[in-house]
Amino acid sequence: MAMKNNPLNDIVKCDIDVSSPGSSGASFDAILLVVPGPGESGEKTMERTTAVSAADELLDYGFKTEDPAYLAAMVAFSQSPSPDTLYVCVRKTAGEEDGAGGLLEEADQSAGEDGTEIPGGSGAEGSEEETQEPGNEEETGASGYEDLAITLSRAGREAEFYGIHITAFKDPSDVKAAVAWAEANEKLFGFEYSDLGSCPVSNFSYYRSFCVYSGSADGYTLDQQPAENQYAALAWMAKCFGYDPGTETWHLKELAAIVPSALGTDQKKELGEGHINTFLRYAGCNCTIGGMTLSGEWIDVIRFRDWLKADMQTRVFQVLKSNRKVPFTDSGIGLVEGAMERSLKEGQDIGGIAPTEYDADDNAIPGYQVSVPRVSDLTEDQRKSRKLPNCNYSARLAGAIHVVEIKGYLTF
DSSP states (O other), X not given: OOOOOOOGGGTOOOOOOOOOOOOOOOOSSOEEEEEOOOSSOOSSOOOSOEEESSGGXXXXXXXXXXXXXXXXXXXXXXXXXXXXXXXXXXXXBTTOBOTXXXXXXXXXXXXXXXXXOOTTOOOXXXXXXXXXXXXXXXXXXXXXXXOHHHHHHHHHHHOOOSEEEOTTOOOHHHHHHHHHHHHHTTOEEEEEEOSTTOOSOOOOOOSSEEEEEOOSBTTSOTTSOOGGGGGHHHHHHHHHTTSOTTSOOSTTOOOTTOOOBOOOHHHHHHHHHTTOEEEEEETTEEEEEOOBOTTSOBHHHHHHHHHHHHHHHHHHHHHHHHSSOOOSSHHHHHHHHHHHHHHHHHHHHTTSBOOOEEOTTOOEEOSEEEEOOOGGGSOHHHHHHTOOOOOEEEXXXXXXXXXXXXXXXXXX
C-alpha cells in the first residue's frame, strides 16, 4: 500500500519569476517606400503601412507592373542580399480622409529646411531655414498630395523601419522634407537624381541622408535613361541593409538592375567633392563609389552608431529590469558597467569597433574603454535621486579601407 506524501511546499516554498528579456524593437534593415496610391482598386486595400515580401504582392492592391511602387520593389528585391520585406506607405492625396474620419490638413509652413513643421522632433543636425521663392514650381512639392512629413509620421506610428525612399516623389521640397524628417527622427534617407548639376538639395550638412547621381547611364541617351536608375539609392540601401551594422562598407558594392554612369574625370571629381555617391564601372565590375552621407560622414558609421546606441540602451535596461533591485553601491554600478562593456564587446566582435592593437613600443591601444563613478564620488543628493550619472565610454571605429596607394621600384 502506497503511503501518502505531504506537499514539499510545507517545508520548501519555491516561487519562480519568469522575466521577459528586454528588446529595443529597433530595426536597422527595414526600408519604407512612400508611394503614390494605385490607379484602381484591387483585391485588397492598403489602408495602413503594409509589409510585402515580393513585388507581385502589390498587384493585389491594384498596383500595375508599370507603377513606380512595383518597379521600386522589383529593384529592391533584385539585390543580393535582398530584404525579407519592404514597408509600403501610400501618400494620401490632399483632402483625403485620415484614419479618424477627418480631412487631412496641410502642415504649418513655419519650420524645417523645406518650410514645414517636422512632427516628432526638431533641431536636426546642420539644418538651416530656407525660404521659398514665389512662383518657383520646383519648391511646391508633389501637387495634390498631403505634406510628406505627415506621411512619414503616420508610417512611423504604423511600422518600425530605418531606411526611407520616397518612390516617385522627386520634387526638391519633398526631398528636403524627407531629409529634415529623417534627421529629426534618427532614420536613414536615400535619394537619387539624374540631371547633372541639379542636385535637389543645397544644404550638405546633414548626417542621415545620402545622395546618388544615377544619370548619364552608359550606353543610353540623355532622354532615354533606364527606369530602374530612378531607384539606385533604394537598390543600394536594400543591398547594404542585408549586412549587420558594423560588418559592412557601402563602397564598391555591385547593384542588380542599375546601369552605371559614364562620367568624365572632372565630373567624378566634382561629385566626389560634394559627397554625392556614384555607380561606375571599374575592372569590368559595376560598383558604388563613395558611401557618404551629405555631410561627408560614412553611411556605415551612422548605421553602426545607431545600432550601438540601441543595443547599449537595451542591455542596461535589462539589468535594471531583471534584477529585483540594482543597489546604489559599487557592485550595483558594476552591473551597469558590465552591460556597457558587453555591448561594446559585441560591437568589436562584429567589426564596428577596432580590436586592441599595439604601438611600436608594444603599448596596448584598447579598442574601447568604459568609466563609471564610484559611490564615494557621488553626492548624497545624487544618490537620493536614484539617477546614475557620468557613465562614459570611448571606442575606436574599425573603419574600412577604400583606396590603396602603392609605390615601388624595379631594379636589375
